[in-house]
Amino acid sequence: MNRRVLATLTTVAIAAIVAAAVVIYFRGPTHGSVQNASQSPVVGKAQKGKTAPQFEVATTAGYFDLSKTRKPVFLEVFATWCPHCQRETAVIDRLYAKYRNRVDFVAVSGSDTGMDGTSASSELDVLNWVRQFNVKYPVAYDPILNVASLYLQGGFPTIAIIGTNKKISDLDDGEITYGELDAALRSVLR
Secondary structure (H helix, E strand, C coil), X not given: CCHHHHHHHHHHHHHHHHHHHHHHHHHCCCCCCCCCCCCCCCXXXXXXXXXXXXXXXXXXXXXXXXXXXXXCEEEEEECCCCHHHHHHHHHHHHHHHHHCCCCEEEEEEXXXXXXXXXXXXXXXXXXXXXXXXXXXXXXXXXXXXHHHHHHCECCCCEEEEECCCCEEEEEEECCCCHHHHHHHHHHHHC
């Protein structure tokens, strides 16, 4: 294939992606209306000390299935519009750098509201959030909010630490310090 044909194909592909992003941005997903970002989310079924509800998601690092992992799991349920989630990315990036070989990390979108607080969330919205906040750990877009319905504790971010026995050792929402999360991870690695 010569350079001119390759350049033309690349330009067409980029134009198609931009057009799709514009349509998604202005029309949003067809699964429902935009939720007001200030509405309090529901509390999921997960409980500290109990068996973690099963979930599977496609992440930026591949497919994740809770039932198949043999490592402890660090789960974050986040909203791209949430300033607490945005700030927590730096904390989780540090933890990921330290524990990535011993703990499976996964962050899953948990709101149908986009980063601007008014539009519908989308896969593109989540990818823009990853890029804007330099997220290093695996992230998943969950259009049906299944993981949020299982784990969300009333606020974003919600973080669950799941041991190798599939029991939830820690479950909390809001900004959590590096020290607290580091201690929670160390406790499941003993």
